[in-house]
Every structure is written in C-alpha cells, then in structure tokens.
Amino acid sequence: MELDHTPQLIAACRQGDELAIEQLVRQYETGVFRLALSVLDDPVEANEAAQDAFISALNALERYQDHSTFKAWLYTITLNTCRSRLRKRKTVEKLRQTLIGIFRVQSQKPASPEDAIIQNEKDATLWKAIQSMDEKHRLPLVLRYYHDLPVAEIAHILNINEGTIHSRLHNGRERLRLALEPLTGVEK
Amino acid sequence: MTEFTHQTARRLLQTTCDAALNPQEKSLLTAHLAACPDCESYARQLDALETSLRRLTRQQWDGHAPHFTAQSIRQRAAHRKIFPFQTGLALKFTAVTTLAFLLVFALHLGGGQPFGPLPASVPAAPATARPTPTPAIRETSTQVGQPNCQFLTHIVQENETLDGIAARYGVSVTHLMEVNSLGTAPLASGLALSIPICVTPTSTSTTTPWLGAASPTPRD
Numbered sequence: 001m002e003l004d005h006t007p008q009l010i011a012a013c014r015q016g017d018e019l020a021i022e023q024l025v026r027q028y029e030t031g032v033f034r035l036a037l038s039v040l041d042d043p044v045e046a047n048e049a050a051q052d053a054f055i056s057a058l059n060a061l062e063r064y065q066d067h068s069t070f071k072a073w074l075y076t077i078t079l080n081t082c083r084s085r086l087r088k089r090k091t092v093e094k095l096r097q098t099l100i101g102i103f104r105v106q107s108q109k110p111a112s113p114e115d116a117i118i119q120n121e122k123d124a125t126l127w128k129a130i131q132s133m134d135e136k137h138r139l140p141l142v143l144r145y146y147h148d149l150p151v152a153e154i155a156h157i158l159n160i161n162e163g164t165i166h167s168r169l170h171n172g173r174e175r176l177r178l179a180l181e182p183l184t185g186v187e188k
Numbered sequence: 189m190t191e192f193t194h195q196t197a198r199r200l201l202q203t204t205c206d207a208a209l210n211p212q213e214k215s216l217l218t219a220h221l222a223a224c225p226d227c228e229s230y231a232r233q234l235d236a237l238e239t240s241l242r243r244l245t246r247q248q249w250d251g252h253a254p255h256f257t258a259q260s261i262r263q264r265a266a267h268r269k270i271f272p273f274q275t276g277l278a279l280k281f282t283a284v285t286t287l288a289f290l291l292v293f294a295l296h297l298g299g300g301q302p303f304g305p306l307p308a309s310v311p312a313a314p315a316t317a318r319p320t321p322t323p324a325i326r327e328t329s330t331q332v333g334q335p336n337c338q339f340l341t342h343i344v345q346e347n348e349t350l351d352g353i354a355a356r357y358g359v360s361v362t363h364l365m366e367v368n369s370l371g372t373a374p375l376a377s378g379l380a381l382s383i384p385i386c387v388t389p390t391s392t393s394t395t396t397p398w399l400g401a402a403s404p405t406p407r408d
Binding site for chain 2: 038052126177
C-alpha cells in the first residue's frame with residue numbers, strides 16, 4: 001500500500017538526500033526482492049537484480065510521474081531488470097550445453113534447496129509445471145497468487161491490457177489444472 | 189437467452205478467480221453446479237489449485253530475505269559506473285583475450301620464432317600521443333582496478349565516424365564497440381562514448397555521485 005509520505009520521500013531522494021534514499025530502500029526492499037525472487041527463483045540472483053532495480057529507479061527518479069503509484073513503477077523496473085537477467089540466463093545455459101557437448105563433460109546442476117522442501121507428489125508436479133511455464137503465463141500467476149495483486153495492477157505493472165491478463169491467468173490455471181489432473185484423487 | 193453450457197460454466201468459474209460475477213451469472217452458475225457433477229468437480233479442482241498456488245509459492249519464497257542496504261546499492265552503482273561492461277560482453281572479452289594469450293604462448297613455446305608486432309591486443313598509444321582534450325572531451329574516471337587504464341568520455345560531433353574516433357585515440361574499433369555496446373547503426377551526434385586509454389595514471393580517481401549518473405549536464 002502506498003504510504004502518504006512517499007511523495008515527500010521521493011522529492012527528497014531527487015535532491016540526493018542520502019537518508020531519504022536509505023528510507024526508500026528500506027520501505028521497498030522486501031517487495032522488490034520478493035518480486036525478483038519470484039521471477040528468477042534464485043535468492044542470490046534476486047538480491048543482485050533487486051539492487052540493480054533500485055539503481056535504475058534512483059537514476060530515473062526524475063522521470064517518475066505521480067500518475068502511477070511508485071510501487072507499480074518500481075515493480076515494472078524490477079520486472080524489466082529480471083527479464084533481462086532471464087534472457088542472459090538462457091544464453092549462458094545454451095553456452096553450457098554447447099560446452100558439455102564439446103567436452104562431453106557430465107555436468108550436474110546443483111539441486112536447488114527448494115527441491116528438498118517439496119515432499120508430496122502433487123506439490124512437486126505443480127512446482128515443476130510452474131517452472132516450465134512460459135514467462136507470459138507464469139508472471140501473471142506469480143503476481144496474482146504470490147503477490148496477491150488484483151488484475152488491474154498486474155496489467156499496469158506488465159503494461160498489458162486487463163483482458164489479456166484475464167486470458168493469460170485463465171490459460172495458466174488451466175494448464176496447471178491439467179498437469180495435476182492425473183494426480184487428482186491420489187492423495188486424500 | 190443463450191444456452192448455459194459446461195463451457196460457459198467453466199469460463200465463469202475461471203472468471204470468479206479474478207473478478208466478481210454479476211448476480212444473473214452467479215445464480216445461473218450456482219444452478220448449473222448443483223446439477224452437474226463434472227463442473228462441480230472442475231470447481232473443486234480450481235479451488236484446490238488456487239489454494240496450492242498460494243501456499244506453495246509462499247513456502248518456496250517467503251523464507252528468503254533481502255541481503256542488501258542502501259550502502260551496498262551505492263557501492264554497486266559506483267562499481268557499475270567504473271566498469272561499464274555488460275556481464276556478457278565482459279565474459280566474451282575475457283574469454284577471447286585469454287584464448288589469444290594462450291595461443292600466442294603456445295606458438296611461442298613451440299616455434300621459438302620471434303613474433304612480429306602483436307595484434308592490437310596491447311594498445312601502444314604513448315602518453316604523448318594522447319590528443320589534447322577538446323571541450324567535448326571530459327575525463328570521467330581514473331583508476332579502474334587495472335592501474336594503467338583511464339576512461340575518457342568523447343561526445344560525438346556531427347559527421348564523426350567510429351573509425352575516425354578510434355584512430356584519434358589509438359584504440360581499436362572493436363574494443364570501442366565492445367566498451368560502448370555499439371551495434372552497426374551509424375553514430376548519433378551528441379552520443380557520449382567511453383574511450384579506454386591505457387597510460388600510466390597521473391592523477392587520483394574522482395568518484396561521481398551515483399545519483400548524478402542520470403544527470404545530462406556535465407560538471408566541468
């Protein structure tokens with residue numbers, strides 16, 4: 001929720017007030033980090049991306065206009081930062097696969113700590129389905145169910161119209177439901 | 189009145205996940221669900237899915253907390269300003285340079301033949317050959333971790349070409365393109381280019397406030 005004193009805080013940040021910048025970072029660090037984490041699914045990279053998002057936002061603060069909420073604006077910047085990291089990640093992954101092909105190295109990706117947390121089959125299947133989902137369906141679902149954002153706000157952050165968000169949420173849920181369907185009734 | 193099909197019921201069930209139905213849709217849906225076990229089962233699956241999505245994402249991500257402060261962000265910004273390379277470019281550059289050195293080393297060991305002048309990997313611009321900075325050239329930073337390199341900023345003037353600028357500073361066009369992430373598009377006048385000049389440093393570094401990075405006006 002947007003706090004009343006945010007406009008004053010932003011004005012002070014624009015003047016280069018170090019204390020105001022610290023306060024602004026403290027106020028939004030968790031939200032920005034969690035958003036980055038939910039997109040990148042890697043805490044280390046999420047910390048880096050969140051810091052990069054703050055750098056971009058603070059450098060572009062002059063261009064921020066009050067007609068959108070600061071949180072939505074900051075989240076849009078964070079998402080763009082994360083997307084660029086996802087693109088780089090794809091390139092690195094391709095390079096890794098090529099190197100494996102060339103040197104015939106048996107490379108094992110370290111098991112993520114999350115893998116250990118998921119114990120039951122349904123959750124494991126659901127998590128796998130979420131992770132393998134394409135970005136355009138995954139992001140609205142994450143924003144809707146993890147960040148509890150209404151459709152209008154998701155549309156604003158992703159800069160897509162509300163109808164498209166409704167449709168992507170619908171399709172995303174349907175895909176996940178179908179992925180879980182074979183397991184329905186297995187675990188009571 | 190149009191027929192209320194299973195498909196309509198499922199579409200409305202999906203809609204209820206994100207928005208409210210109007211009273212008429214709501215009553216039609218309730219009546220349909222009471223009479224249709226399949227759609228009733230679909231509704232339960234959707235409900236369970238929503239609950240699982242909320243629980244699972246929280247379970248995965250809520251345990252992590254941010255590990256940075258305004259101070260660390262400032263340091264990161266300062267580092268990025270000094271090292272304007274993109275990670276990918278820096279990796280490629282390091283890989284190519286390392287391979288080139290290895291190749292040169294291997295050839296040198298194997299053949300024992302003296303080499304001619306090395307290809308442009310070692311810029312040999314002597315300090316005296318550095319052009320006198322014009323009003324368009326500002327020194328933005330010194331000391332970049334490699335103590336012998338400085339970055340100058342060159343503002344592109346009308347009709348200037350990358351080749352001309354590279355020749356003027358004694359750097360290679362490729363290096364200039366890498367440092368500035370340039371594509372093949374022609375240079376726009378007014379564009380600020382970072383020029384890497386490797387010389388013995390003569391002055392201490394000047395740090396620029398990181399919030400000032402967005403400032404379009406230079407402080408001379």
